[in-house]
Amino acid sequence: MNLLFANDRRGAYPASLYADQNEPLPPFPPLRGETRADVAVVGAGYTGLSAALTLARAGRRVVVIEAQRVGFGASGRNGGQLGSGQRLEVDELERIAGKPAARRLWDMAEEAKALTRHYAHEAGVAVHPGIAHAARSAAEVRHAHANAERLARDYGYDQVQPLDRAGLRALVNAPLYAGGDIDRGAGHLDPLALALGLARLASSAGAVIHEGSHVHAIVHGRTARDPSIVQTGTGRVVCDHVILAANGYLGRLDQGVARRVMPINNYVIATEPLGERASDLLAENIAVHDTRFVVNYWRLSDDRRLVFGGGETVSYRFPDDIAAKVRRPLEQVYPQLRGVAITHAWGGTLAITRSRMPLFARPAPNCLSASGFSGHGVAMANLAGMLMARAVQGQSEGFDAMAALPAGSFPGGAALRWPLLVAGMGWYSLRDRLGV
The missing domain is CATH 3.50.50.60 (FAD/NAD(P)-binding domain)
Incomplete structure (x- = not known):
């Protein structure tokens, strides 16, 4: 195919x-x-x-x-998230490659983020600051907080703020999550x-x-x-x-x-413009991703729609009803959006190793x-x-x-x-x- x-x-x-x-x-x-x-x-x-x-x-x-x-x-x-670091967190990179190599990979990722911001500036594309990392369990919260401490102590990166359940809930009004962090040095854009x-x-x-x-x-x-x-x-x-x-x-x-x-497919939807309801979902104009293996990720568009990615299929063919596929994780994360109108739904192919x-x-x-x-x-x-x-x-x-x-x-x-x-x-x- x-x-x-x-x-x-x-x-x-x-x-x-x-x-x-x-x-x-x-x-x-x-x-x-x-x-x-x-x-x-x-x-x-x-x-x-x-x-x-x-x-x-x-x-x-x-x-x-x-x-x-x-x-x-x-x-x-894609979801438009301009994240920090590599796909693997620094503790895992240190385990695999050693501390000097992990530091080099972190620095290269920071160079990647700066380069992309430079390209966006040249192209006239706005980059909005902040990505929250939403953890589902107490163990995942502890890991996120330890990672934030490690980045500040060993990598000189102090942009990640640990969040307990209440702190995350104040930013991301989603009841599923036990806490996490917010990376103020990351951001999101129109891809x-x-x-x-x-x-x-x-x-x-x-x-x-x-x-x-x-x-x-x-x-x-x-x-x-x-x-x-x-x-x-x-x-x-x-x-x-x-x-x-x-x-x-x-x-x-x-x-x-x-x-x-390996090519795999992922799916994204956009809701109708939410107006003032958007502030009930995200207190700030940040992006979010969670800790599921099949990651949920979301952010607000400039016209206050929720752009939400999630769901998986076991076929290279896109499902006939992408909106229905993604609505399920959307409503699990935000029960208050049950029944919201979905105006756009699309799939895409990315690649993993x-x-x-x-x-x-x-x-x-x-x-x-x-x-x-x-x-x-x-x-x-x-x-x-x-x-x-x-x-x-x-x-x-x-x-x-x-x-x-x-x-x-x-x-x-x-x-x-x-x-x-x-x-x-x-x-x-x-x-x-x-x-x-």
């Missing part, structure tokens, strides 16, 4: 709130015939556009090839607005973008001196370097990456890949693009540091990873429902 076309119409954004509230860019032309480039970038989400922008500003000839439209994938559909802004910036810098151009095959050069060929149905790019930035939509373009990166840390890899001598951001990609995907662009220019320290992280394959490899994940997701979903 080709996830690029399995759930969405060709050349059209999903029926999301973001697509309704952002003016689309004029279409970029499909690739036709043969063209030459220093770098071909496959995928026009945050990763690909960040790479293209960095390279174009450095004077490289860059061609970006997108099967659908810029920001079509997870970059234009599609950022993707469209990056496309404008990259195009203005000289990057050539082709939409509606599905890459069918890549022929890599045998050595670093040999050119590579990126082939679509109507043309091809002959280039010195290839950057793979398709994340959950990479498909069969590289089996080595596919063994270690076994470690939940992104996979940076070199599939061929002149090919770089970054994917598997595991729901933590708003900042890290932008950094990944910049790091790959720097590596192309001979500055590979940041890329190599990420590529050195352990990255096991999924059991069964690319062929059997999905059935085995279904079994695992069923188990963790049961744990979520039981509150374990």
Whole structure:
């Protein structure tokens, strides 16, 4: 199944709130015939556009090839949360990689957050401060508070404020949670607005973008001196370097990456404008995510709708009624919204790894890949693009540091990873429902 076309119409954004509230860019032309480039970038989400922008500003000839439209994938559909740190918390990173490496990874994540804020500022996209972390049990609250103390003591990051049940309830009027914390150094934004802004910036810098151009095959050069060929149905790019930035939509373009990166679907809804009712849900304009394995996450849009993500399916096909799928966790978190009108409901495909840390890899001598951001990609995907662009220019320290992280394959490899994940997701979903 080709996830690029399995759930969405060709050349059209999903029926999301973001697509309704952002003016689309004029279409970029499909690739036709043969063209030459220093770098071909496959995928026009945050990763690909960040790479293209960095390279174009450095004077490289860059061609970006997108099967659908810029920001079509997870970059234009996600919950818009600009989180701190890596997908794994620092105590887990210290256990896996040691304290010096964990500190380096934290600093890189802070660089990712700063880079994304810079891009948003350049693109005229507002970033609203604050993300609350809602814990379901006393043990999870203790862990959150210990993590906040560790960040302040060992990492010099004092932006995380621990919250007991009453403190969290004062910010997030949801009865499910036992406490948590609020990260004032994190934030949230309109994700599609950022993707469209990056496309404008990259195009203005000289990057050539082709939409509606599905890459069918890549022929890599045998050595670093040999050119590579990126082939679509109507043309091809002959280039010195290839950057793979398709994340959950990479498909069969590289089996080595596919063994270690798993596409999964997630679902989001937007309610009707809530007006004054919105203040009963969130006392401040912050974003929230909780501690479920299948995470619930939410924030308010600028017109006071609740944008809420949650729910899972065991199929690559989106459910017929996404709104009904997400309404259940929404009403569990906010019983006061029972029966609220849902005006938008959409799905999207992201990618995870076994470690939940992104996979940076070199599939061929002149090919770089970054994917598997595991729901933590708003900042890290932008950094990944910049790091790959720097590596192309001979500055590979940041890329190599990420590529050195352990990255096991999924059991069964690319062929059997999905059935085995279904079994695992069923188990963790049961744990979520039981509150374990």
